[in-house]
Amino acid sequence: MKDLQEILAIARQVSWDAADILRSYYHGSAKDSSLNVQYQQNEPVTVADVAVSQYILDQLQAALGHEDFGYISEETYKSRNDAQADNPSWVWIIDPLDGTRDFIDKTGEYAIHIALVKETRPVLAVVAVPEAEKLYYATKGTGTFVETRDGSIPLRLSSSKPIEDLTLVVSRSHRNERLNYLLENLPCQKQKAVGSIGCKIATILEQQADVYISLSGKSAPKDWDIAAPELILTEAGGKFTHFDGSLLQYNTGDINQWGGLLASNGQHHELLCQEAEKVLAQLPHG
Incomplete structure (x- = not known):
């Protein structure tokens, strides 16, 4: 299996590209920019959710394969009760469009989540906020960074409010x-x-x-x-x-x-x- 930083580099690139696809739908420049909103369990799903889900899965699987990893995406997930026996220990957990209502309502507050979980805990994560053109990423034990088109800087929280x-x-x-x-x-x-x-x-x-x-x-x-x-x-x-x-x-x-x-x-x-x-x-x- 590739080293975690190599895997992170792949996930970051996929996230930037996925953010560009979502923005093309959001700003109406995609070939088919009608969102074609449907509802599943009272939650909206658009063609953008489905297209970006497919893109992320295709890219990660092309780069990393199926051998070492399982993949769980909001848009492709089906209950896995029948598949419990072969729960892989490394699993990608993906939300191609977090905040679909905000995407439809054009608040700009939507995101892409890509996490790699080992056993039951995340070890790598990318959260892309397309409208801010920012990517937040972290791997376990190495801190969090925010990336813009100009490069990355580390992020560290500090606060002393009552x-x-x-x-x-x-x-x-x-x-x-x-x-x-x-x-x-x-x-x-x-x-x-x-x-x-x-x-x-x-x-x-x-x-x-x-x-x-x-x-x-x-x-x-x-x-x-x-x-x-x-x-x-x-x-x-x-x-x-x-x-x-x-x-x-x-x-x-x-x-x-x-x-x-x-x-x-x-x-x-x-x-x-x-x-x-x-x-x-x-x-x-x-």
């Missing part, structure tokens, strides 16, 4: 009563609305926000929503855990990330997790 001055980055659409109740009762009340989990985590990396909370209800974020954003945040010095402090697990056979998840710039992380658990314990059960 807890009440922290800013929560929140969704415009994915909200439910439990999450609203939780957000209303946390010690930090500043909020910034951003689409796409990749863009939310990028907002923390750019130090425009400090905390992101996910609370599953009837549905939960999936492996491909979280795996790449988690590594670029934690390698920059941030934290991303369940409310009880335990690490997230990927490639477990269940692609859902259930429960309460908290991502932060690392500051007041444990305290915020404890506060979140406390608030939810007080929630009147209707």
Whole structure:
């Protein structure tokens, strides 16, 4: 198998090219720029999602093959209960278009996630934010970098705000009563609305926000929503855990990330997790 930095170079190039394809749909310059929106389980899917998914898979498989790696992409995933026996230990987890609603609504807040997971934890990640023309990437133990067309610089989080001055980055659409109740009762009340989990985590990396909370209800974020954003945040010095402090697990056979998840710039992380658990314990059960 190739060395991790060689694999990262391939993933970065694929991400830049995939970002160009998405932008061509977004700005209407693709050959067929009608997005042809369809719905699967109430979530929108466009021709751009499908085209970019196919492109990423084709490129990674052409460069790296099938022998050493499994591939899980949002657009091609089918429940793998029947395939549990041969769960490969190295798996690519791909979201070709994180923030499809934002893509359709033209907010600019959409991203591409490519993560390589070993056993159950990410070891390599790229998050591309096409409209910002930025790529965030990390490998386990070597830190996080932000790349523009001009080159790369390392990113390191540092912050020393009191807890009440922290800013929560929140969704415009994915909200439910439990999450609203939780957000209303946390010690930090500043909020910034951003689409796409990749863009939310990028907002923390750019130090425009400090905390992101996910609370599953009837549905939960999936492996491909979280795996790449988690590594670029934690390698920059941030934290991303369940409310009880335990690490997230990927490639477990269940692609859902259930429960309460908290991502932060690392500051007041444990305290915020404890506060979140406390608030939810007080929630009147209707």
